[in-house]
Amino acid sequence: xxxxxxxxxxxxxxxxxxxxxxxxxxxxxxxxxxxxxxxxxxxxxxxxxxxxxxxxxxxxxxxxxxxxxxxxxxxxxxxxxxxxxxxxxxxxxxxxxxxxxxxxxxxxxxxxxxxxxxxxxxxxxxxxxxxxxxxxxxxxxxxxxxxxxxxxxxxxxxxxxxxxxxxxxxxxxxxxxxxxxxxxxxxxxxxxxxxxxxxxxxxxxxxxxxxxxxxxxxxxxxxxxxxxxxxxxxxxxxxxxxxxxxxxxxxxxxxxxxxxxxxxxxxxxxxxxxxxxxxxxxxxxxxxxxxxxxxxxxxxxxxxxxxxxxxxxxxxxxxxxxxxxxxxxxxxxxxxxxxxxxxxxxxxxxxxxxxxxxxxxxxxxxxxxxxxxxxxxxxxxxxxxxxxxxxxxxxxxxxxxxxxxxxxxxxxxxxxxxxxxxxxxxxxxxxxxxxxxxxxxxxxxxxxxxxxxxxxxxxxxxxxxx
Amino acid sequence: xxxxxxxxxxxxxxxxxxxxxxxxxxxxxxxxxxxxxxxxxxxxxxxxxxxxxxxxxxxxxxx
Numbered sequence: 001x002x003x004x005x006x007x008x009x010x011x012x013x014x015x016x017x018x019x020x021x022x023x024x025x026x027x028x029x030x031x032x033x034x035x036x037x038x039x040x041x042x043x044x045x046x047x048x049x050x051x052x053x054x055x056x057x058x059x060x061x062x063x064x065x066x067x068x069x070x071x072x073x074x075x076x077x078x079x080x081x082x083x084x085x086x087x088x089x090x091x092x093x094x095x096x097x098x099x100x101x102x103x104x105x106x107x108x109x110x111x112x113x114x115x116x117x118x119x120x121x122x123x124x125x126x127x128x129x130x131x132x133x134x135x136x137x138x139x140x141x142x143x144x145x146x147x148x149x150x151x152x153x154x155x156x157x158x159x160x161x162x163x164x165x166x167x168x169x170x171x172x173x174x175x176x177x178x179x180x181x182x183x184x185x186x187x188x189x190x191x192x193x194x195x196x197x198x199x200x201x202x203x204x205x206x207x208x209x210x211x212x213x214x215x216x217x218x219x220x221x222x223x224x225x226x227x228x229x230x231x232x233x234x235x236x237x238x239x240x241x242x243x244x245x246x247x248x249x250x251x252x253x254x255x256x257x258x259x260x261x262x263x264x265x266x267x268x269x270x271x272x273x274x275x276x277x278x279x280x281x282x283x284x285x286x287x288x289x290x291x292x293x294x295x296x297x298x299x300x301x302x303x304x305x306x307x308x309x310x311x312x313x314x315x316x317x318x319x320x321x322x323x324x325x326x327x328x329x330x331x332x333x334x335x336x337x338x339x340x341x342x343x344x345x346x347x348x349x350x351x352x353x354x355x356x357x358x359x360x361x362x363x364x365x366x367x368x369x370x371x372x373x374x375x376x377x378x379x380x381x382x383x384x385x386x387x388x389x390x391x392x393x394x395x396x397x398x399x400x401x402x403x404x405x406x407x408x409x410x411x412x413x414x415x416x417x418x419x420x421x422x423x424x425x426x427x428x429x430x431x432x433x434x435x436x437x438x439x440x441x442x443x444x445x446x447x448x449x450x451x452x453x454x455x456x457x458x459x460x461x462x463x464x465x466x
Numbered sequence: 467x468x469x470x471x472x473x474x475x476x477x478x479x480x481x482x483x484x485x486x487x488x489x490x491x492x493x494x495x496x497x498x499x500x501x502x503x504x505x506x507x508x509x510x511x512x513x514x515x516x517x518x519x520x521x522x523x524x525x526x527x528x529x
Contacts (some may be wrong), residue, residue, distance in 0.1 A: 179483045299508035306505050318487050325528055330494055334501035340518055342509035347523035349512050354524065395504065 003069040003164040003218040007111065010068030013057060017050035017068030021113050024070035025417030027162050028115065031458045037137045037147075037156035039075050040082055040117040046070065055312040056095045065245075066225055067111030068186045071165040074151050075117040076124060077101040077209075078198040086200035087120040087150070089133045090323045092317055101198040102233070103167055103209055103226045110225035115163060118153030122325040124169055124202040125309055125332070126150040127397035132325045136379050140182055140455035141421055145376040148181035149396070150174040153211070158212045160455045165222045166212045171202045172301055173371075173401030175210050177371075179413035180424025181376035184452045185441065186212045187220045191408025192238075194223075203237070203308040205347075206301065206405060214452040216442040219412070220245045223434065235313045244435040248442040255436065260428070262367040263294035264400055267386055272370040273421045275416040279368055282449040283440075286291050289364060297403035300346035305333030307343045310361035327394075361430040366404040366440050370400045371413045372426030401426070412432040412441040414450035422453055475499050 001009070001020075009015035025043050032038050053068050076086040078097035087093045104114060119137040121129060128138040129152020136150035139145040140160030147156040152170030155178025158166045165441070168175045178187030187210045194209050201207055211222035227241035259265075259280055262398065265273075265288075279285075298415040310332045316335070321329055373396065374384060383390050404411055406427065410433060413424040427444075428436040444450035479498055480491070483490045490498065 021511055034476065088467035265479065293515070296511055299511040302508040303505065303512060314486070316487075318489065321489060326494070326497070330497035331501045333483070333488060333490065333498050334505050338505055338509055339501055340514060342506075343518070344508070344523060346512050347525050348517050348521040349515060351522055352517055405508070 001164065002215050003213065003221055006164065007065060007067050008067050010053065010435060011057070011063055015068070017053035017113060020068045021046045021070055021088055021115065022048040023116050025164055031160055032161060034143050034458045035138050035140060035156045035160045035162070036113070036135050037118055037153040037160065037162060038072065038116045039119050039153070039209055042079065042114055042116050046113050046115045049108060053111055053113065054124070060430040064110035065221055066107060069112045069165060070106055070115045070163050070367055071167065072114065072116045072118050072157055072163050073104060074120050074154050075171060075262050076120060076169060076200040077117070077167060079104065079114065079117055082089065082117060086121060086124065086340055086385040087131055090249040090320050097198065099198060102195040102230050106226045107222065108368045117395040118157055118166060120153055121150035122328045123313065124150040124171060124174055125328050127262055129178060130153065135445060139376045139457060141457045142376070142379055143457045145421070146181060146379055148178035150375060151178050154178060154212050157183060158182065158214060160185045160458055164214060164218055165231050167209060168212060169199065170208045170210060170405060171206045171422040172305055172405055173398040175212065176371045176401045176413040176424060176426060177397055179212060180371035180413065182211055183415040183417060183422030184214055185415060186210065187219050187223055187362060187434065188411045189223065189299035189407060189434050190410045192235045192237045193434070194226050195230035195233040195236045201312060203305045205308065206305060208411055216248060216438060216445050217245070220248055220438055222425070228352060230283055233292050242435070244438050247435045248438055250439055252283070252440065252443050255440065256364045257283055257285055257368065257440065258364045260291050260367045262290040263403065264291065264369040264418065267373050267396070267399055268370055269420055270372040270388065271372050271375050271423050275425050276368060276370055278416055278449055279425050279444060282444060282447045285368065289360060289367065290357045291360065291367070291403065294403040296349065297406045300349045301402040301406040303338060303342055303346040306331065307338050310335035313456065315392070351409065357407055358430070365429065365436055365448060369426040370428045371426045372397055373399060375423050397452065404428055410437055412437040414441045414444055415452050416449065416452040418452050472499065473501065
């Protein structure tokens with residue numbers, strides 16, 4: 001069931017919140033042995049919260065728009081009573097969180113029921129969904145493939161139908177990449193739109209939080225529940241909530257939509273080009289707009305990420321280098337050694353690039369670009385061959401997402417259900433125009449072009465399908 | 467100027483590692499060197515793009 005359907009059934013007393021929670025817990029028990037999406041299942045907490053929702057309904061109290069909807073969060077969100085591991089071994093030694101992250105509090109205030117915390121790449125410095133400490137989260141359409149990172153468990157849990165909604169983070173693509181690989185919808189809002197309070201950071205100047213779902217309606221429902229200022233996050237906007245759920249059905253209207261050219265039409269496998277082409281055909285797009293210096297923007301995002309990440313983890317690199325995933329450690333140590341003027345230049349380039357792209361948004365409302373250059377690679381795959389050149393997988397999965405999050409633009413990743421594997425397309429709007437991107441995503445869903453395919457990689461008894 | 471050799475990079479890694487108080491084992495060095503090469507390639511791509519002296523960084527402190 002979708003989140004919207006569960007909330008409607010719970011509010012109408014056709015389904016109890018406890019039944020909805022138990023059903024989610026049963027799906028997790030049946031399928032997570034294969035998917036490895038969850039690192040913590042908070043069953044007792046979930047049943048207690050669900051009972052409270054049912055009690056409110058029985059008492060005739062008003063319930064929120066997510067009444068009884070089970071959800072889960074990437075394990076970099078603080079969950080009261082759990083150490084916030086952020087995919088690492090080191091953070092397991094932290095004192096358990098005393099309070100939930102702001103976004104969990106807002107989801108639960110709307111009636112949603114947290115059922116657990118989700119696997120992720122160590123410290124979110126990852127595009128694969130693999131984790132040396134917890135094992136990889138697996139792709140729900142083919143468990144021999146990556147879920148995508150770093151919010152791999154979020155992609156796997158929603159793609160695998162364990163929960164209708166999950167939350168994740170996106171610094172360089174970590175919501176959009178798992179959405180693409182796992183065949184689901186993901187929203188990376190405008191930088192500063194959703195509070196990051198009480199979540200473990202990676203790159204403060206690039207970190208975003210956002211939802212995953214199997215439909216645009218569910219994505220909007222979760223997003224609306226989480227909006228609003230928060231003094232506990234210095235980067236969070238002072239703008240009040242700007243709900244989008246009631247705007248989805250407005251259709252395309254006179255929106256000006258173009259295909260992102262240049263960098264976004266290079267380094268693509270045929271399936272990524274096919275997915276963009278299907279969207280372009282459905283929306284009757286002909287205009288291609290070059291995004292100036294997008295490749296350099298990706299490079300600047302890379303520099304800022306590796307250096308800010310190194311700064312964040314410097315003491316841990318000094319004191320517990322053996323306890324890191326070696327691949328993450330060696331990347332962070334290298335990041336600590338980048339000369340400071342290079343970082344300052346990357347931040348100056350960021351402002352220049354932002355001005356160029358904002359100028360571009362005067363003539364268009366939406367840009368269409370691939371979410372990933374390829375479908376989900378095989379777990380452990382180190383390289384792929386693109387345009388005759390062998391390239392490392394890890395570093396190149398995010399080439400089309402990084403130039404967008406670099407300047408905080410809102411993006412909906414929509415799943416295009418190609419065979420044998422789905423792949424995502426980015427619907428990109430101007431800052432603070434999430435509603436525009438969501439309207440286009442909704443239109444593509446109505447046209448049947450974008451859809452979250454049913455998981456084929458897991459059977460109910462928990463064994464792998466052939 | 468001559469392109470730095472692996473030996474040059476190892477010296478750089480040792481020197482900066484000492485300056486930052488980072489313990490670095492020999493076995494990690496090839497991976498660190500490879501990551502440094504990629505990161506500096508990215509940094510050079512940004513570096514070679516000319517911006518005016520008045521360019522403000524994206525991160526501006528607001529009092």
